[in-house]
Amino acid sequence: MKKITAILAAALVLTLTACSTDDNSSENTSSAPQSTANSTSTESPSNSESTADNSAEQSDNSPAPDNNGSENKILIAYFTAAENSGVDAVASASYSMVNGEPVGRLRAIANMIQTETGGELFSIRTSVVYPADGGELIDYAAEEQREDARPELTSHIADLDKYDTIFVGYPNWWADLPQVMYSFFDEYDFSGKTIIPFNVHNGSRLSGTVGTIAELEPNANVITDAFTISERNVPEAVAEVKEWLDGLEY
Numbered sequence: 001m002k003k004i005t006a007i008l009a010a011a012l013v014l015t016l017t018a019c020s021t022d023d024n025s026s027e028n029t030s031s032a033p034q035s036t037a038n039s040t041s042t043e044s045p046s047n048s049e050s051t052a053d054n055s056a057e058q059s060d061n062s063p064a065p066d067n068n069g070s071e072n073k074i075l076i077a078y079f080t081a082a083e084n085s086g087v088d089a090v091a092s093a094s095y096s097m098v099n100g101e102p103v104g105r106l107r108a109i110a111n112m113i114q115t116e117t118g119g120e121l122f123s124i125r126t127s128v129v130y131p132a133d134g135g136e137l138i139d140y141a142a143e144e145q146r147e148d149a150r151p152e153l154t155s156h157i158a159d160l161d162k163y164d165t166i167f168v169g170y171p172n173w174w175a176d177l178p179q180v181m182y183s184f185f186d187e188y189d190f191s192g193k194t195i196i197p198f199n200v201h202n203g204s205r206l207s208g209t210v211g212t213i214a215e216l217e218p219n220a221n222v223i224t225d226a227f228t229i230s231e232r233n234v235p236e237a238v239a240e241v242k243e244w245l246d247g248l249e250y
Helices: 002-061 105-117 134-147 179-187 209-216 231-236 238-247
Strands: 073-078 095-098 101-104 120-123 163-171 194-201 227-230
Touching: 073 105, 095 105, 095 231, 101 105, 105 120, 105 163, 105 194, 105 231, 105 238, 134 179, 163 179, 179 209, 194 209, 194 231, 227 231, 227 238, 231 238
Parallel strands: 073 120, 073 163, 163 194, 194 227
Antiparallel strands: 095 101
């Protein structure tokens, strides 16, 4: 009888142990999918939103694609005597006060174009130190024209090939391009590129400068609808620049 009792007791212990093991196994198995399901439902939407935001940000900051889907990069090259006079802009005859700051007039217009197009700025610099006084600058410009001078350039476009559109800005000196602009067009071949002139004047507007650029760069697409503005109106030119660019679809 004792032997039978012992056997029954042992069987009972084995049965209880097996049940305990099955319960633990069932709990662990069911908890794992729950954890995975939570991870999928909370993290994946967050990651997708982050990717979309980054994509939009990159799209906003990237150059606009052309009709073939490639990048259409824009360069805004400008010459202003205020950045080539060897003195602060405020002391130069070629500056305007824009938002309370002295800025070379062509740089001011270039900044407005950059705001609308996202293009890169390039200041055309020369070894010539232009007079800061307005009267002396006019006389100096006339002398350069008589000599048909080619001032030495000290700034250079690092990689012209990556630009498709080049805005080119300059003042009107004696109804012509400043001589440094001839140096600029001598240095670069803009074949196959689009050139969009813009200019600041003191009454002579564009004169024949757009045609001159077309002659200097015969294989470029020179836009004849160039922007021109009187030097006294430069500080308030934002709306005019935007309207002009809208008309060109930039």
